[in-house]
Amino acid sequence: MAPVEIPRGQASYKKREGIITLTQDKTALIWSPLPGTGPPVISLSVSNITNLQQTPKTNPKVVLRVVEKPKAPGADPAAYPFQFTHATEARNEADAIKDLLSQIIAELRGDDPSLPKPAKSGPNGAGASAAMAMASAVNSKHLPFRWFEDDMLKADVELQHSLMKKDKALAHIYNDAKLSKPDSLSDASFNSQFWATRISLLRAYAIELNQKKGSYNVLSTIKPRTENGELKLNINHEQVQLIFQQHPLVKRIYNENVPKLTESEFWSRFFLSRLSKKLRGERITDNDNTDPLFDKYLEADNTMAVPAKITATSVPPIINIEGNEENQGGFKGGNLKDVEMRPRANIPIIRTLNSLSEKIMANVAPTDVDPSAASYSKDGIADALSKQLALQDLRGDAEAQPIRLSVKDTSTFFTGNQPSLTDQEAADARLYATQVPSDVLFEVQADMDTLDSDGRGGIDLHRSIGVDPDSDDDESDALDSKTGPKPQHVGSRAALRFAQNQILESMKSARSHLTTTHGGSHTTTNASEERPMSLPTDIAHRATLTCATTAEFLKQFWTVFNNSSDSSPEKQQELAYLADSLVRSKQRIEALAEEAEKRRQEIMEKRKREIREYYQKTGRKAKWVPVGGGRDAVWAVFEGVVGGLERAVAVWEMVKGGRV
């Protein structure tokens, strides 16, 4: 296989004469200074080239400008102007290289039609001289293997819609959020905000979409049956396609014969023929059907048009069985293998199994690199292999790659409204600033250690917090509370009682999460997902959604609020909208709570009616079972969320107040 001629050209770069060409495998554009034999000084991966520009034919100067994708996001794309300097052939040389490059790039991009194509951006003309005309506009920031970049995912509306079609809950949140978003927030910015936090979902979905099911051995799945002497065959369009793909011979026969034969006749005769047996790898026996049409092709070649792989590639040493057999060289000794170990070599099925598997995997890049491929450097293969051979567990756990959480000093937001320090505080602050923590700790420690022995007999903790453990002076506390609120002592009876109540309260609430009332009978079920706090299912469902959207707004609010230190009017405006939507979120919860309460009342009415009727019928009183759900339940469910909302609104009010 002769390698395709790769164009070369004399070209200068930054005033140095050199040779420009492509690597043998056409993955990189390389330029090396004259004499052009040394290692390339510039090597641009073809896949990173975003733009090619060439001076028009009329211009005597032949310059090819290659623009490379920026190395780091945000950086300027690097441009490499090469001036072709050959006395007579400069134009042709440049054309040859440009044509090849644009062809390769086009191939690279065209590889995957299923990929959503990003919107075309305008030609990257920054710094382009007027003499330069677009040679081939192949601008796209995203190349096939950079499939799932954040920006691209965020911009791909189609993908987002299809994801929402699949994920109903997400669609609900989206629609809810969109409906309740402030009108002044544009759809686009709402979209980008909404998806910014869900990039991972989009990426997972995009990958899922792009994963295609591999092909399979199609003949093995088709089993014609004969019923009442009639052949029953069930094949679909996709199977036919696969048969043609895996067995080019069948395609050929089909092409040559089908107008004459009907489609169904063709297939039924094919599946009964000796040829189909042969293609399946089965041995043909004398009692097999004969078929004048298909038998003609029995000896025909069923290989693919692609040249046999055997001659084209070599396998790496670690799986090179041929090399293993030829390992010692010279005169091979040893006796003939015994009859059991002598392969018969004419087993059709074995050949078929291998060639079928190879055909199915033909369009997958092989895992093992071909050592003769020039693209791998001298050490590349050995390094890759040694990585493969390394005992991973002896290397220890992979180093953790934590994502750095940088908490910005939010106090800068408050500079405007921060109350000035009191004198006392200021004095304290000055004092603290001069102290060395370790010294202070040491002093305190020393004080503690000597507490017992400093002659004062230690401290009475009870007394120091003003509790007399011996007094049962409940009234005094009660009395105090009557006379007015008094700061509670730690350990005082009131405080203890308060703590006790709090614990009992929370236990009660936990219990009510677990218990629901059903049809009057007191049953304890697991707190079902559908009915938290005994809320009716539909209310509960709406509560979940409301909660999710509220959380969404909260998230957006805090992201914007904490995100940057700039206080541009736009940001202020955006924050105002978001705060507004927070307030509305609370209203939504209120509305929901009211509705829940209404439902509860209805249920209670119904229950009462039932009890009454029951009483009238039987004369016995049914036991009243309290009905769960209602307003309180909703508020309980939203307790945390509401707290968050209130805090956010409060912070916002404060900031606003400070600013105004």
Add this chain to the structure above:
Amino acid sequence: MEFNIDDLPVLFPYPRIYPEQYAYMVDLKKTLDAGGNCVLEMPSGTGKTVTLLSLIVAYQQYYPEHRKLIYCSRTMSEIEKALVELRALMKFRAERLGHEEEFRGLGLTSRKNLCLHPSVKREKSGAIVDARCRSLTAGFVKEKREKGENVETCVYHDNLDLLEPHNLIPNGIWTLDGLMRYGEEKKQCPYFTARRMMQHCNVIIYSYHYLLDPKIAERVSKDLSKDCIVVFDEAHNIDNVCIESLSTDITQDSLMRATRGAQNLEAKISEMKDSDQEKLQSEYEKLVEGLKGLDEGRQEDAFMANPTLPDDLLKEAVPGNIRRAEHFVAFLRRFIEYLKTRMKVRQVISETPPSFLAHLKEYTFIEKKPLRFCAERLTSLVRTLELTNIEDYRPLQEVATFATLVATYEKGFLLILEPYESDTAKTPNPVLHFTCLDAAIAIKPVFDRFSSVIITSGTISPLEMYPKMLNFETVVQESYAMTLARRSFLPMIVTRGSDQASISTSFQVRNEPSVVRNYGNLLTEFARITPDGMVVFFPSYLYMESIISMWQGMGILDEVWKHKLILVETPDAQETSLALETYRTACCNGRGAILLCVARGKVSEGIDFDHQYGRTVLCIGVPFQYTESRILKARLEFLRETYRIRENDFLSFDAMRHAAQCLGRVLRGKDDYGVMVLADRRFMKKRAQLPKWINQAFLEANTNLSTDMAVGNARAFLKQMAQPFSAKDQEGVSIWGMEDLKRHQEKMAEDMIVELKTAREEEERERKRREEEERRRFEEERDRVSDYEMDEDDEAEMMALDARIG
């Protein structure tokens, strides 16, 4: 990590170490210190190669002797892997030590694998590559060219002459691939670069044959010094390699072609007689002085590979009746004709070399002595005649080699003539087997010459079998257990199909449809639950072919296709390589595949199926040898009579080492996992013959399962393996960090002290006891003396009494 073993500082290229690796190093060092041999069995996949290399390189670099390492492996794949590991190790050492050490490591494989010559390398057969290479690189070809004659040479080879002979390639570790690239870049021959640099290497990694096969060893390895450290890795099959290297077959076809070769030679001789009588005469004179005079013929460019001759033979004059070229050819022809008449016999004959020689002498008057010189004499003649198309003379060479072997060795060999290919065949196709029965013969020169020979493998049980078969002494014999923090492989024996009928590949039942179907079910079930790759081993090619055909007929393969691609080992090596490549791609890509291959075949040696490349290995049937083979029968008899190894013990040992080898293919590292299924009723009784590390992992309940139970177990196992498992969980148990290692070393040192102390105390006690005894004896003696005195007294008293009475 860095640690010391006794005084030896070892650099190990990982921050942690498996306990068995450390134990292995300690034993290895003990062996090297003692200058003796050892047999070590280290569980597959626990990093044997890197352990071995780390210790030996440390040993080489630390002690002033700088003993060279000769590392022998079986296949090119293994050679390449060892080189890659060595390369990584030296890189690590350089980082740690802060400088690159003066160190060179090279691998050698055949010309076929290393050739760069644009047309020669395209030849498909290794033998033709060899022949063509020789015709381009031989000494006389160069001479001719220097004389201005128009002969073709190889530029890659010629370029070597422009370089300093001891520095053809820079220091460093050269993988085969790297060597080829370097050769291509500098336009120099990789094969001869490696061959010639062998003297100047610290480590050589090459095939067993370069040491064991006397036909090659003499030329490739003769200059290696006595204190080299010799390692045979993957040595579980070493006895067969030994035997192969001294066995050969003669067929009717090869005899015919040999006759043609002899005729050609005659023509050439008479041609030369007319043109260059002198040359023939000078050859004659040299032969009078003995083969030593022809030493150049034994150089690297020697035309043909010859079996070694004992040194005394080399000094002897070549017998007169074959000294003249035409006489020698006539002699050969006579021998060939004799063989032809023997081939006409229609019954099986087996005889010993002496009996063969006696018969030969009776009918043809050919003596033993000239016969021994045949191979060397032919080489000399071919050289004198300056023949380049060596390939034509190969059958003649085979006959000459046969002649030399049969006349050189008396014991441990047998000639078997089989007129028919099989018992049922009608048309004769006679083959004369010259078969070596004693593996110790080929390896004896290695043990005689090198003081430290290390024989190691992942599966080399029972250890004591090897010293017995190969006839050598060991310093250490050890089989290491595998320390595991979780059960990372699941060995199972399946004895019954899902219908509870027992399954086996014994000759009587193996083609029964019910057995075949049961094996088929086992295959489909495991294909269903195994992720990624699955490897299946059959006991023989013949059985594999027939069972695959039957499965296809039963629709079992159609079922398998639903879950996996199917690939099969074929007789053609290149085709199999491609199948393997496809298999690996399918394993990585998530498609999943099954590889069907043979337990003693090409794939079972040197190819790993670690991680996703093999999550289940299924061994269908006990891989027994074909017991009806006459060669095998002869060997069994020989083993019984000479080494007291019972036939059944050997057969069973041989089958189980291959089965174990197949199972071991699926593990690499302790984070790897795999299911190992042995599917044959007969495995139940043979379990004990598996290597210790596999045997210990067997749950008693898993040694007699039906297909369904095995599948259930495997499913549960695979589920468990899917749980996260970090290296942390293994620490201290199956992986040691520096701390664990230190603790272990301290404990070992303490144990040693305690041992020494007890020994000393024992000694002390012994000494005291002896003193005591001595004292007692002394006292006794003294007492006896006093007794005696007393006796005298008594006597006197009694006499006195007597006197009184009297």
